[in-house]
Amino acid sequence: MEDIMKTQKIDSEMLKKMFEYGAKNLEINKKIVDELNVFPVPDGDTGTNMSLTFTHSVSELHKIEKLTVYGVAKTASSGALIGARGNSGVILSQLLRGFAEGCKGEDYLDIEVIANALKLAADVAYKAVMKPTEGTILTVAREMGEFAMANTKKYDDLGIFMIKILEHGKDILLKTPEMLPVLKEAGVVDAGGQGLICIVEGALKAFANQELGEKIEFITSDLNKFVDDSHMKPEDITFGYCTEFIIKNALEVDDNNLREYFYTLGDSVLVIKDDDVIKVHLHTDNPGLALERAGSLGGLSRIKIDNMREQFAGKGTAAVQPIVPYGFVAVSPGEGLTKLFKDLGITRVISGGQTMNPSTQDFLNEIDKVNAEVVFLFPNNSNIIMAAKQASEISDKRVYVIPAKTIPQCISSMLAFSPDAKPLVNEKAMSEAINNVATGEVTFAVRDTKINGLKIKKEDVMGISGGEIKFIGKNIRSVTEELLTEMVNDESELISIYYGKDTSEEDAQALADAIALVFEDCDVELHYGGQPLYYYILSVE
The missing domain is CATH 3.40.50.510 (Phosphotransferase system, mannose-type IIA component)
Structure with a gap:
C-alpha cells in the first residue's frame, strides 16, 4: 500500500467508504475465513456470520441524511448490533460500538483519535464477554489497540501509522495457534481474528484509493491444512441449541443480572445492551426458558434457534450424543x-x-x-x-x-x-x-371417609398442603382460595398456579386474577400443567 495518500485526517465520507470496503473485503473472503473454524459446530461459520453482520451494519449507512464521523461510526455500530449473528458477529458489533465511542465529538479522525478508538473498541468487546479467551479476535483487536496507543508519537503519517497497526495485527494473528492448542492442532490461525484483519485491510485499501482484489493473502503457514471432521469431537458440544434474539424496549433492564441468569442455562453467553435494545446469544438446552425470561422484559425480535448437534451431523460425522x-x-x-x-x-x-x-x-x-x-x-x-x-x-x-x-x-x-x-x-x-417452597394441591375425594376430624364425602373438593387435608368443600375455587390463604405469609413473594387437564383455562385465569387482587404483594404466575385428578397444584415462595 505504498501509494497511500499523505492525508492526515479521515472525514465522514472517507470513514463511510472505509467501512464499505472493509465489509466488501470480508464478503469476498468469507468462505476462506469459514474454513478456519476448528470447533465441531460453530454458530454457523465465523466468516459468514461476521460478513452478514458487517454487511447489515454498512447497509444502515445509506440511511444517514447528514454525514458526521460519529454519525457514521454510531450507525455502523447500531446496525451491527441488530444484525449480529453468532459469537463472532456479536463481538464485532461490540468492537464497532467501542470504536464509535472513540469517535464521539470528533469532526475528523487523526492518529491520536484512531488510536483511542481502537483501544476503546477492544475494551468494550472484552467487557461484553464474561470469560474472554486469548488467541481469538479479542486478542488481535486488543493488540492492535495497544500498539496504536503506544506509537502515536512515533509516526506522523496517518497512512503509514495504519499500515503498521495492520502489520502488527497480522503478527499477532500468526501467534494465535500458540495461544490456543486447538488452533495449533488444526494448523490454522483464529478465524475471527482473520476476519477482523480482512476488514482492516479492506478499510486501508479504501483510504489508499485502491481496488479490492478477488481475495487477500492469508497469513497462515499451511493454508491447505484446514479442519476436517477427524478433528471434531461431538462431546465438545455441552449445550445443544445456539439461541439468539433481540429484546426491545429494554432501557430499564439490568443486563448484568440478565447475563448471570443466562449462564445458569448454558454457556457462550453474550448479552449486549445498546440504549433500549439488548442483543442476546447463548448456547443452551433450554431455549424456551431463555425466551420466557427475555419476553418478560420486553418485546422480542429476530429469534434464531439452531440445533448444533444436527449441524454437526450435517457435516458428515455421525451425530453422537455428547457426554x-x-x-x-x-x-x-x-x-x-x-x-x-x-x-x-x-x-x-x-x-x-x-x-x-x-x-x-x-x-x-x-x-x-x-x-x-x-x-x-x-x-x-x-x-x-x-x-x-x-x-x-x-x-x-x-x-x-x-x-x-x-x-x-x-x-x-x-x-x-x-x-x-x-x-x-x-x-x-x-x-x-x-x-x-410450600406446595398445595386441590383435588377431589374418591370415597366417603373421616380423617383428622374432617368428614369427607365422595367427590368433595379437598385442599391439601404439607401432606394433610386442610379444607373440604363443594366449590373448587373457594377451596383453592382458602388453601392459599393458609399457605401465604408476610414473607411470601410468588404464587404459582398449575392447572390440570380437567380445568379450563378460563376458570384458571379467573382464579389467578382473583388471587392477584387478594394477595397484592405477591406476583402470581399461571401455567398449564395438564395433570390428571388435580384441579390445581399450587406453589408459594
Missing part, C-alpha cells in the same frame, strides 16, 4: 409440566404420578438414555421415592435422588442447580431448596 457433566430425570404427571421441565433443563421425563407410579426399571431405562457423568432423579411424589432410590443403587452410573415429593419442589430444586458446582455441592443445595 455432559450433568443429566436429569424427573417424573411428570402432565404434558404442560413436561414442557416446563424441559425448559428447566430436565433431560428425560417419565410420565407418571399419583396413580401411575413408575417402576425401578422405568427409572433405569431413562437413566441409561442420559449420556451424563452424573444423573439427578426427581421422583416428585412420596410414593415414588423408594423406586427412584433403588434405581440409583442398581445403576452403573453416578446417580443422586433429590427427594422431591411435589412438582414445585422439583422446580425449586432445579433452580438451585449450578452447572459449575461439584456433584455433592449440587446435591446438598438442590435438596435444601425443597424446603424453600
